[in-house]
Amino acid sequence: MIIKTRKEIPSSEITPEAVYRDRRKFLKSSLAVGAGGTGLLTSALNAQTGDALFARAPADINLASKPDWLVEKAAARTEAPASGPFNTDEELTPFDDVSTYNNFYEFGTGKDDPARNARDFSIEPWTVKVEGECAKPGSYSLEDILKPHTFEERVFRLRCVEAWSMVIPWVGFSLGDLLKRFEPTGDANYVQFDTLVDSEQMPAQRSRFATIDWPYQEGLRMDEAMHPLATIATGLYNDILPAQNGAPLRLVVPWKYGFKSIKSIVAIRFTKTMPNNTWRDLQASEYGFYANVNPQVSHPRWSQASERRLPTSLFMPRRIDTMMFNGYADEVASLYDGMDLRRFY
Ligand SMILES: Nc1nc2c(c(=O)[nH]1)N[C@H]1C(S)=C(S)[C@@H](COP(=O)(O)O)O[C@H]1N2
Ligand SMILES: [Mo]
Numbered sequence: 001m002i003i004k005t006r007k008e009i010p011s012s013e014i015t016p017e018a019v020y021r022d023r024r025k026f027l028k029s030s031l032a033v034g035a036g037g038t039g040l041l042t043s044a045l046n047a048q049t050g051d052a053l054f055a056r057a058p059a060d061i062n063l064a065s066k067p068d069w070l071v072e073k074a075a076a077r078t079e080a081p082a083s084g085p086f087n088t089d090e091e092l093t094p095f096d097d098v099s100t101y102n103n104f105y106e107f108g109t110g111k112d113d114p115a116r117n118a119r120d121f122s123i124e125p126w127t128v129k130v131e132g133e134c135a136k137p138g139s140y141s142l143e144d145i146l147k148p149h150t151f152e153e154r155v156f157r158l159r160c161v162e163a164w165s166m167v168i169p170w171v172g173f174s175l176g177d178l179l180k181r182f183e184p185t186g187d188a189n190y191v192q193f194d195t196l197v198d199s200e201q202m203p204a205q206r207s208r209f210a211t212i213d214w215p216y217q218e219g220l221r222m223d224e225a226m227h228p229l230a231t232i233a234t235g236l237y238n239d240i241l242p243a244q245n246g247a248p249l250r251l252v253v254p255w256k257y258g259f260k261s262i263k264s265i266v267a268i269r270f271t272k273t274m275p276n277n278t279w280r281d282l283q284a285s286e287y288g289f290y291a292n293v294n295p296q297v298s299h300p301r302w303s304q305a306s307e308r309r310l311p312t313s314l315f316m317p318r319r320i321d322t323m324m325f326n327g328y329a330d331e332v333a334s335l336y337d338g339m340d341l342r343r344f345y
Helices: 016-032 038-054 068-075 113-117 142-146 175-180 278-282 329-336
Strands: 127-132 138-141 152-159 164-174 190-195 217-221 231-236 250-252 265-271 306-309 319-321
Touching (some): 138 142, 152 250, 164 175, 175 231
Antiparallel strands (some): 127 138, 152 164
16 A cells, blocks of 8 residues: 655545644644744644645535635634543544434435435525524524634534444534523523425425424423533534535534434524424434433333444444443533433433
8 A cells, every 4th residue: 555645645635534633733732832932833834734724625515615704713613621521532433424424314314315415505595593582583694693603623422312423523612602692581491493494405305205394303401502512513523514414503412312413403492391303203202302312221122222433344343332421421410300311211
């Protein structure tokens, strides 16, 4: 095998995670120098690698077009503290797996359908409607929604209810910081989210065989939504979100099964009573509202005690134990004090 030096690799072959690793190394080395010396070193390194770091073709991430301001915001992200729940030393799932093994039923039910069918997905323009129990309802542009927030890199485990998992470096910020801006009233006990309905762009929404009653919906109790770990993700690895991962903004609730992490959000609704969520609507005996990751409570058709950590193969099954609240128990267990988690699954 010929090992190419960096110079010989055409930029189209530089994978997002190679670029990502370079940036991490770069950030670490510039930090290590200490306050006095960073300026010089930073500019020297920037001159060397800066252009290659963030330049990627739109096709790489499956979108019709990418808003420049959003790309810049993703590139300018800060890093979450290395220790604590916003980071992990676990090996990252490669970009190729994160962006080709997806659940996004609007684009088809096969794991590779979203990457294929979302290729020309358009996020310009994008509007989010804010409704219900709050002082500032209205129609907000994507810029209105995202501009005031500083983006941070947060590395979380994502555990699907189907018993596979990934480790993903997201770009985003705490959902609670967004929700506060709409001034929820005292009657806002829950918040619900809708995904886009657009059958022109989302082929499964025009299928006669679709079982889901679109839009895909999810919800959280207000105290869950205000927990700092509940994240609005706007990107992953070095860039904005690929369409198949829920561009331009999606939820990431790391202590809950993946189906709670609703993609491509167009509505946020504050409600008094527990709102609908799609998988509970489809099969309430198997999927609940809370959907906290819990190795002790089996799905009616399979155990939740362990999971496949992607990427896996016949020779590398990578089966690991599932952790209570997906490993975030120290942070979130108190939200459920006194609740019977077998009953409220
Ligand atoms: N709108 C919408 N959001 C969705 C889904 C979906 O089908 N439609 N699938 C969910 C499920 S089951 C999982 S596991 C995660 C997968 O996220 P990923 O493809 O970015 O890994 O998205 C969740 N969000
Ligand atoms: Mo899932």
